[in-house]
């Protein structure tokens with residue numbers, strides 16, 4: 001399908017496809033908007049079922065980054081990269097070296113960082129080819145893996161949701177069902193456990209599950225069973241579209257608040273959650289901690305105090321979205337989308 005006709009195309013400023021047969025690299029970079037500054041967002045390495053699935057993912061994720069960076073009031077636009085994982089064995093250094101060269105060709109219109117399947121070590125390989133990369137482990141302003149800060153922001157957003165929907169000050173005594181306990185999900189589980197809540201977790205990585213059971217007393221369930229758990233909160237922390245027409249009727253929770261990008265398969269799913277009196281904490285609002293951390297590195301001086309103040313702001317923005325939605329009797333995702341589009345000048 002041609003990109004302009006794609007259902008996920010949203011007047012993106014640029015969509016760039018790069019191939020390097022020697023390393024097996026096939027990558028797509030989508031720049032949704034540079035209205036607020038250089039487009040920034042992570043790079044995902046994933047085994048896509050088709051090229052169309054990769055295009056769809058990068059179009060949706062880059063738009064989400066525009067909205068996320070706008071809602072976090074960052075001087076950054078929205079962009080994202082996906083690398084279609086080569087089949088079989090591949091040389092990671094060669095792959096990310098080729099990717100880094102392509103990122104450099106974009107001349108700073110897009111600044112890359114970590115996302116699913118990618119680590120700070122990969123960012124170092126990219127950094128050998130281009131300055132347009134962040135989330136580094138070394139260097140004067142290095143901010144490292146953004147995941148712990150993302151988890152902290154999601155946890156704070158979850159707390160705000162609990163206060164709004166359940167009228168409680170903390171998570172003590174609640175049950176949280178977490179889908180995906182990778183970099184962000186596991187760190188989120190640690191916050192939730194420390195707050196005195198029970199955990200139900202699922203993943204396709206059995207090692208992570210055992211760790212969660214041993215260290216955090218988490219109950220483990222099969223991936224398909226996570227939606228129907230008797231819990232107070234569902235936290236999608238794996239890939240997108242966790243809330244879709246199949247899963248939504250299974251939910252028994254009162255709140256959906258997690259780290260994953262693009263949790264709603266369509267905006268209509270937000271309206272359906274609203275109708276079912278399930279409070280949705282818009283993903284791109286509460287998972288902005290990582291890009292806030294990255295933004296500090298991009299500014300040239302990593303400043304933990306500024307990052308902390310932006311996490312306070314993120315929590316306040318989350319509360320603002322909930323309050324506006326309640327006043328207007330509208331779904332939270334629609335309120336957040338309106339606010340983000342206004343900040344992007346696309347209202």
Ligand code: NAD
Pocket residue numbers: 114115116117146147148150179180181182183184185202203204205208223237238239240259260261287288290291
């Ligand atoms: P990750 O790859 O470390 O973790 C994802 C986890 O989900 C893995 O453990 C994986 O095994 C698991 N998973 C995949 N498919 C699953 C399924 N069907 N059922 C259950 N588990 C499944 O990635 P991450 O960095 O923790 O990111 C998680 C999500 O949060 C992604 O959607 C990402 O885009 C989003 N996000 C991440 C950050 C960040 O700072 N890393 C920031 C904002 C948003």
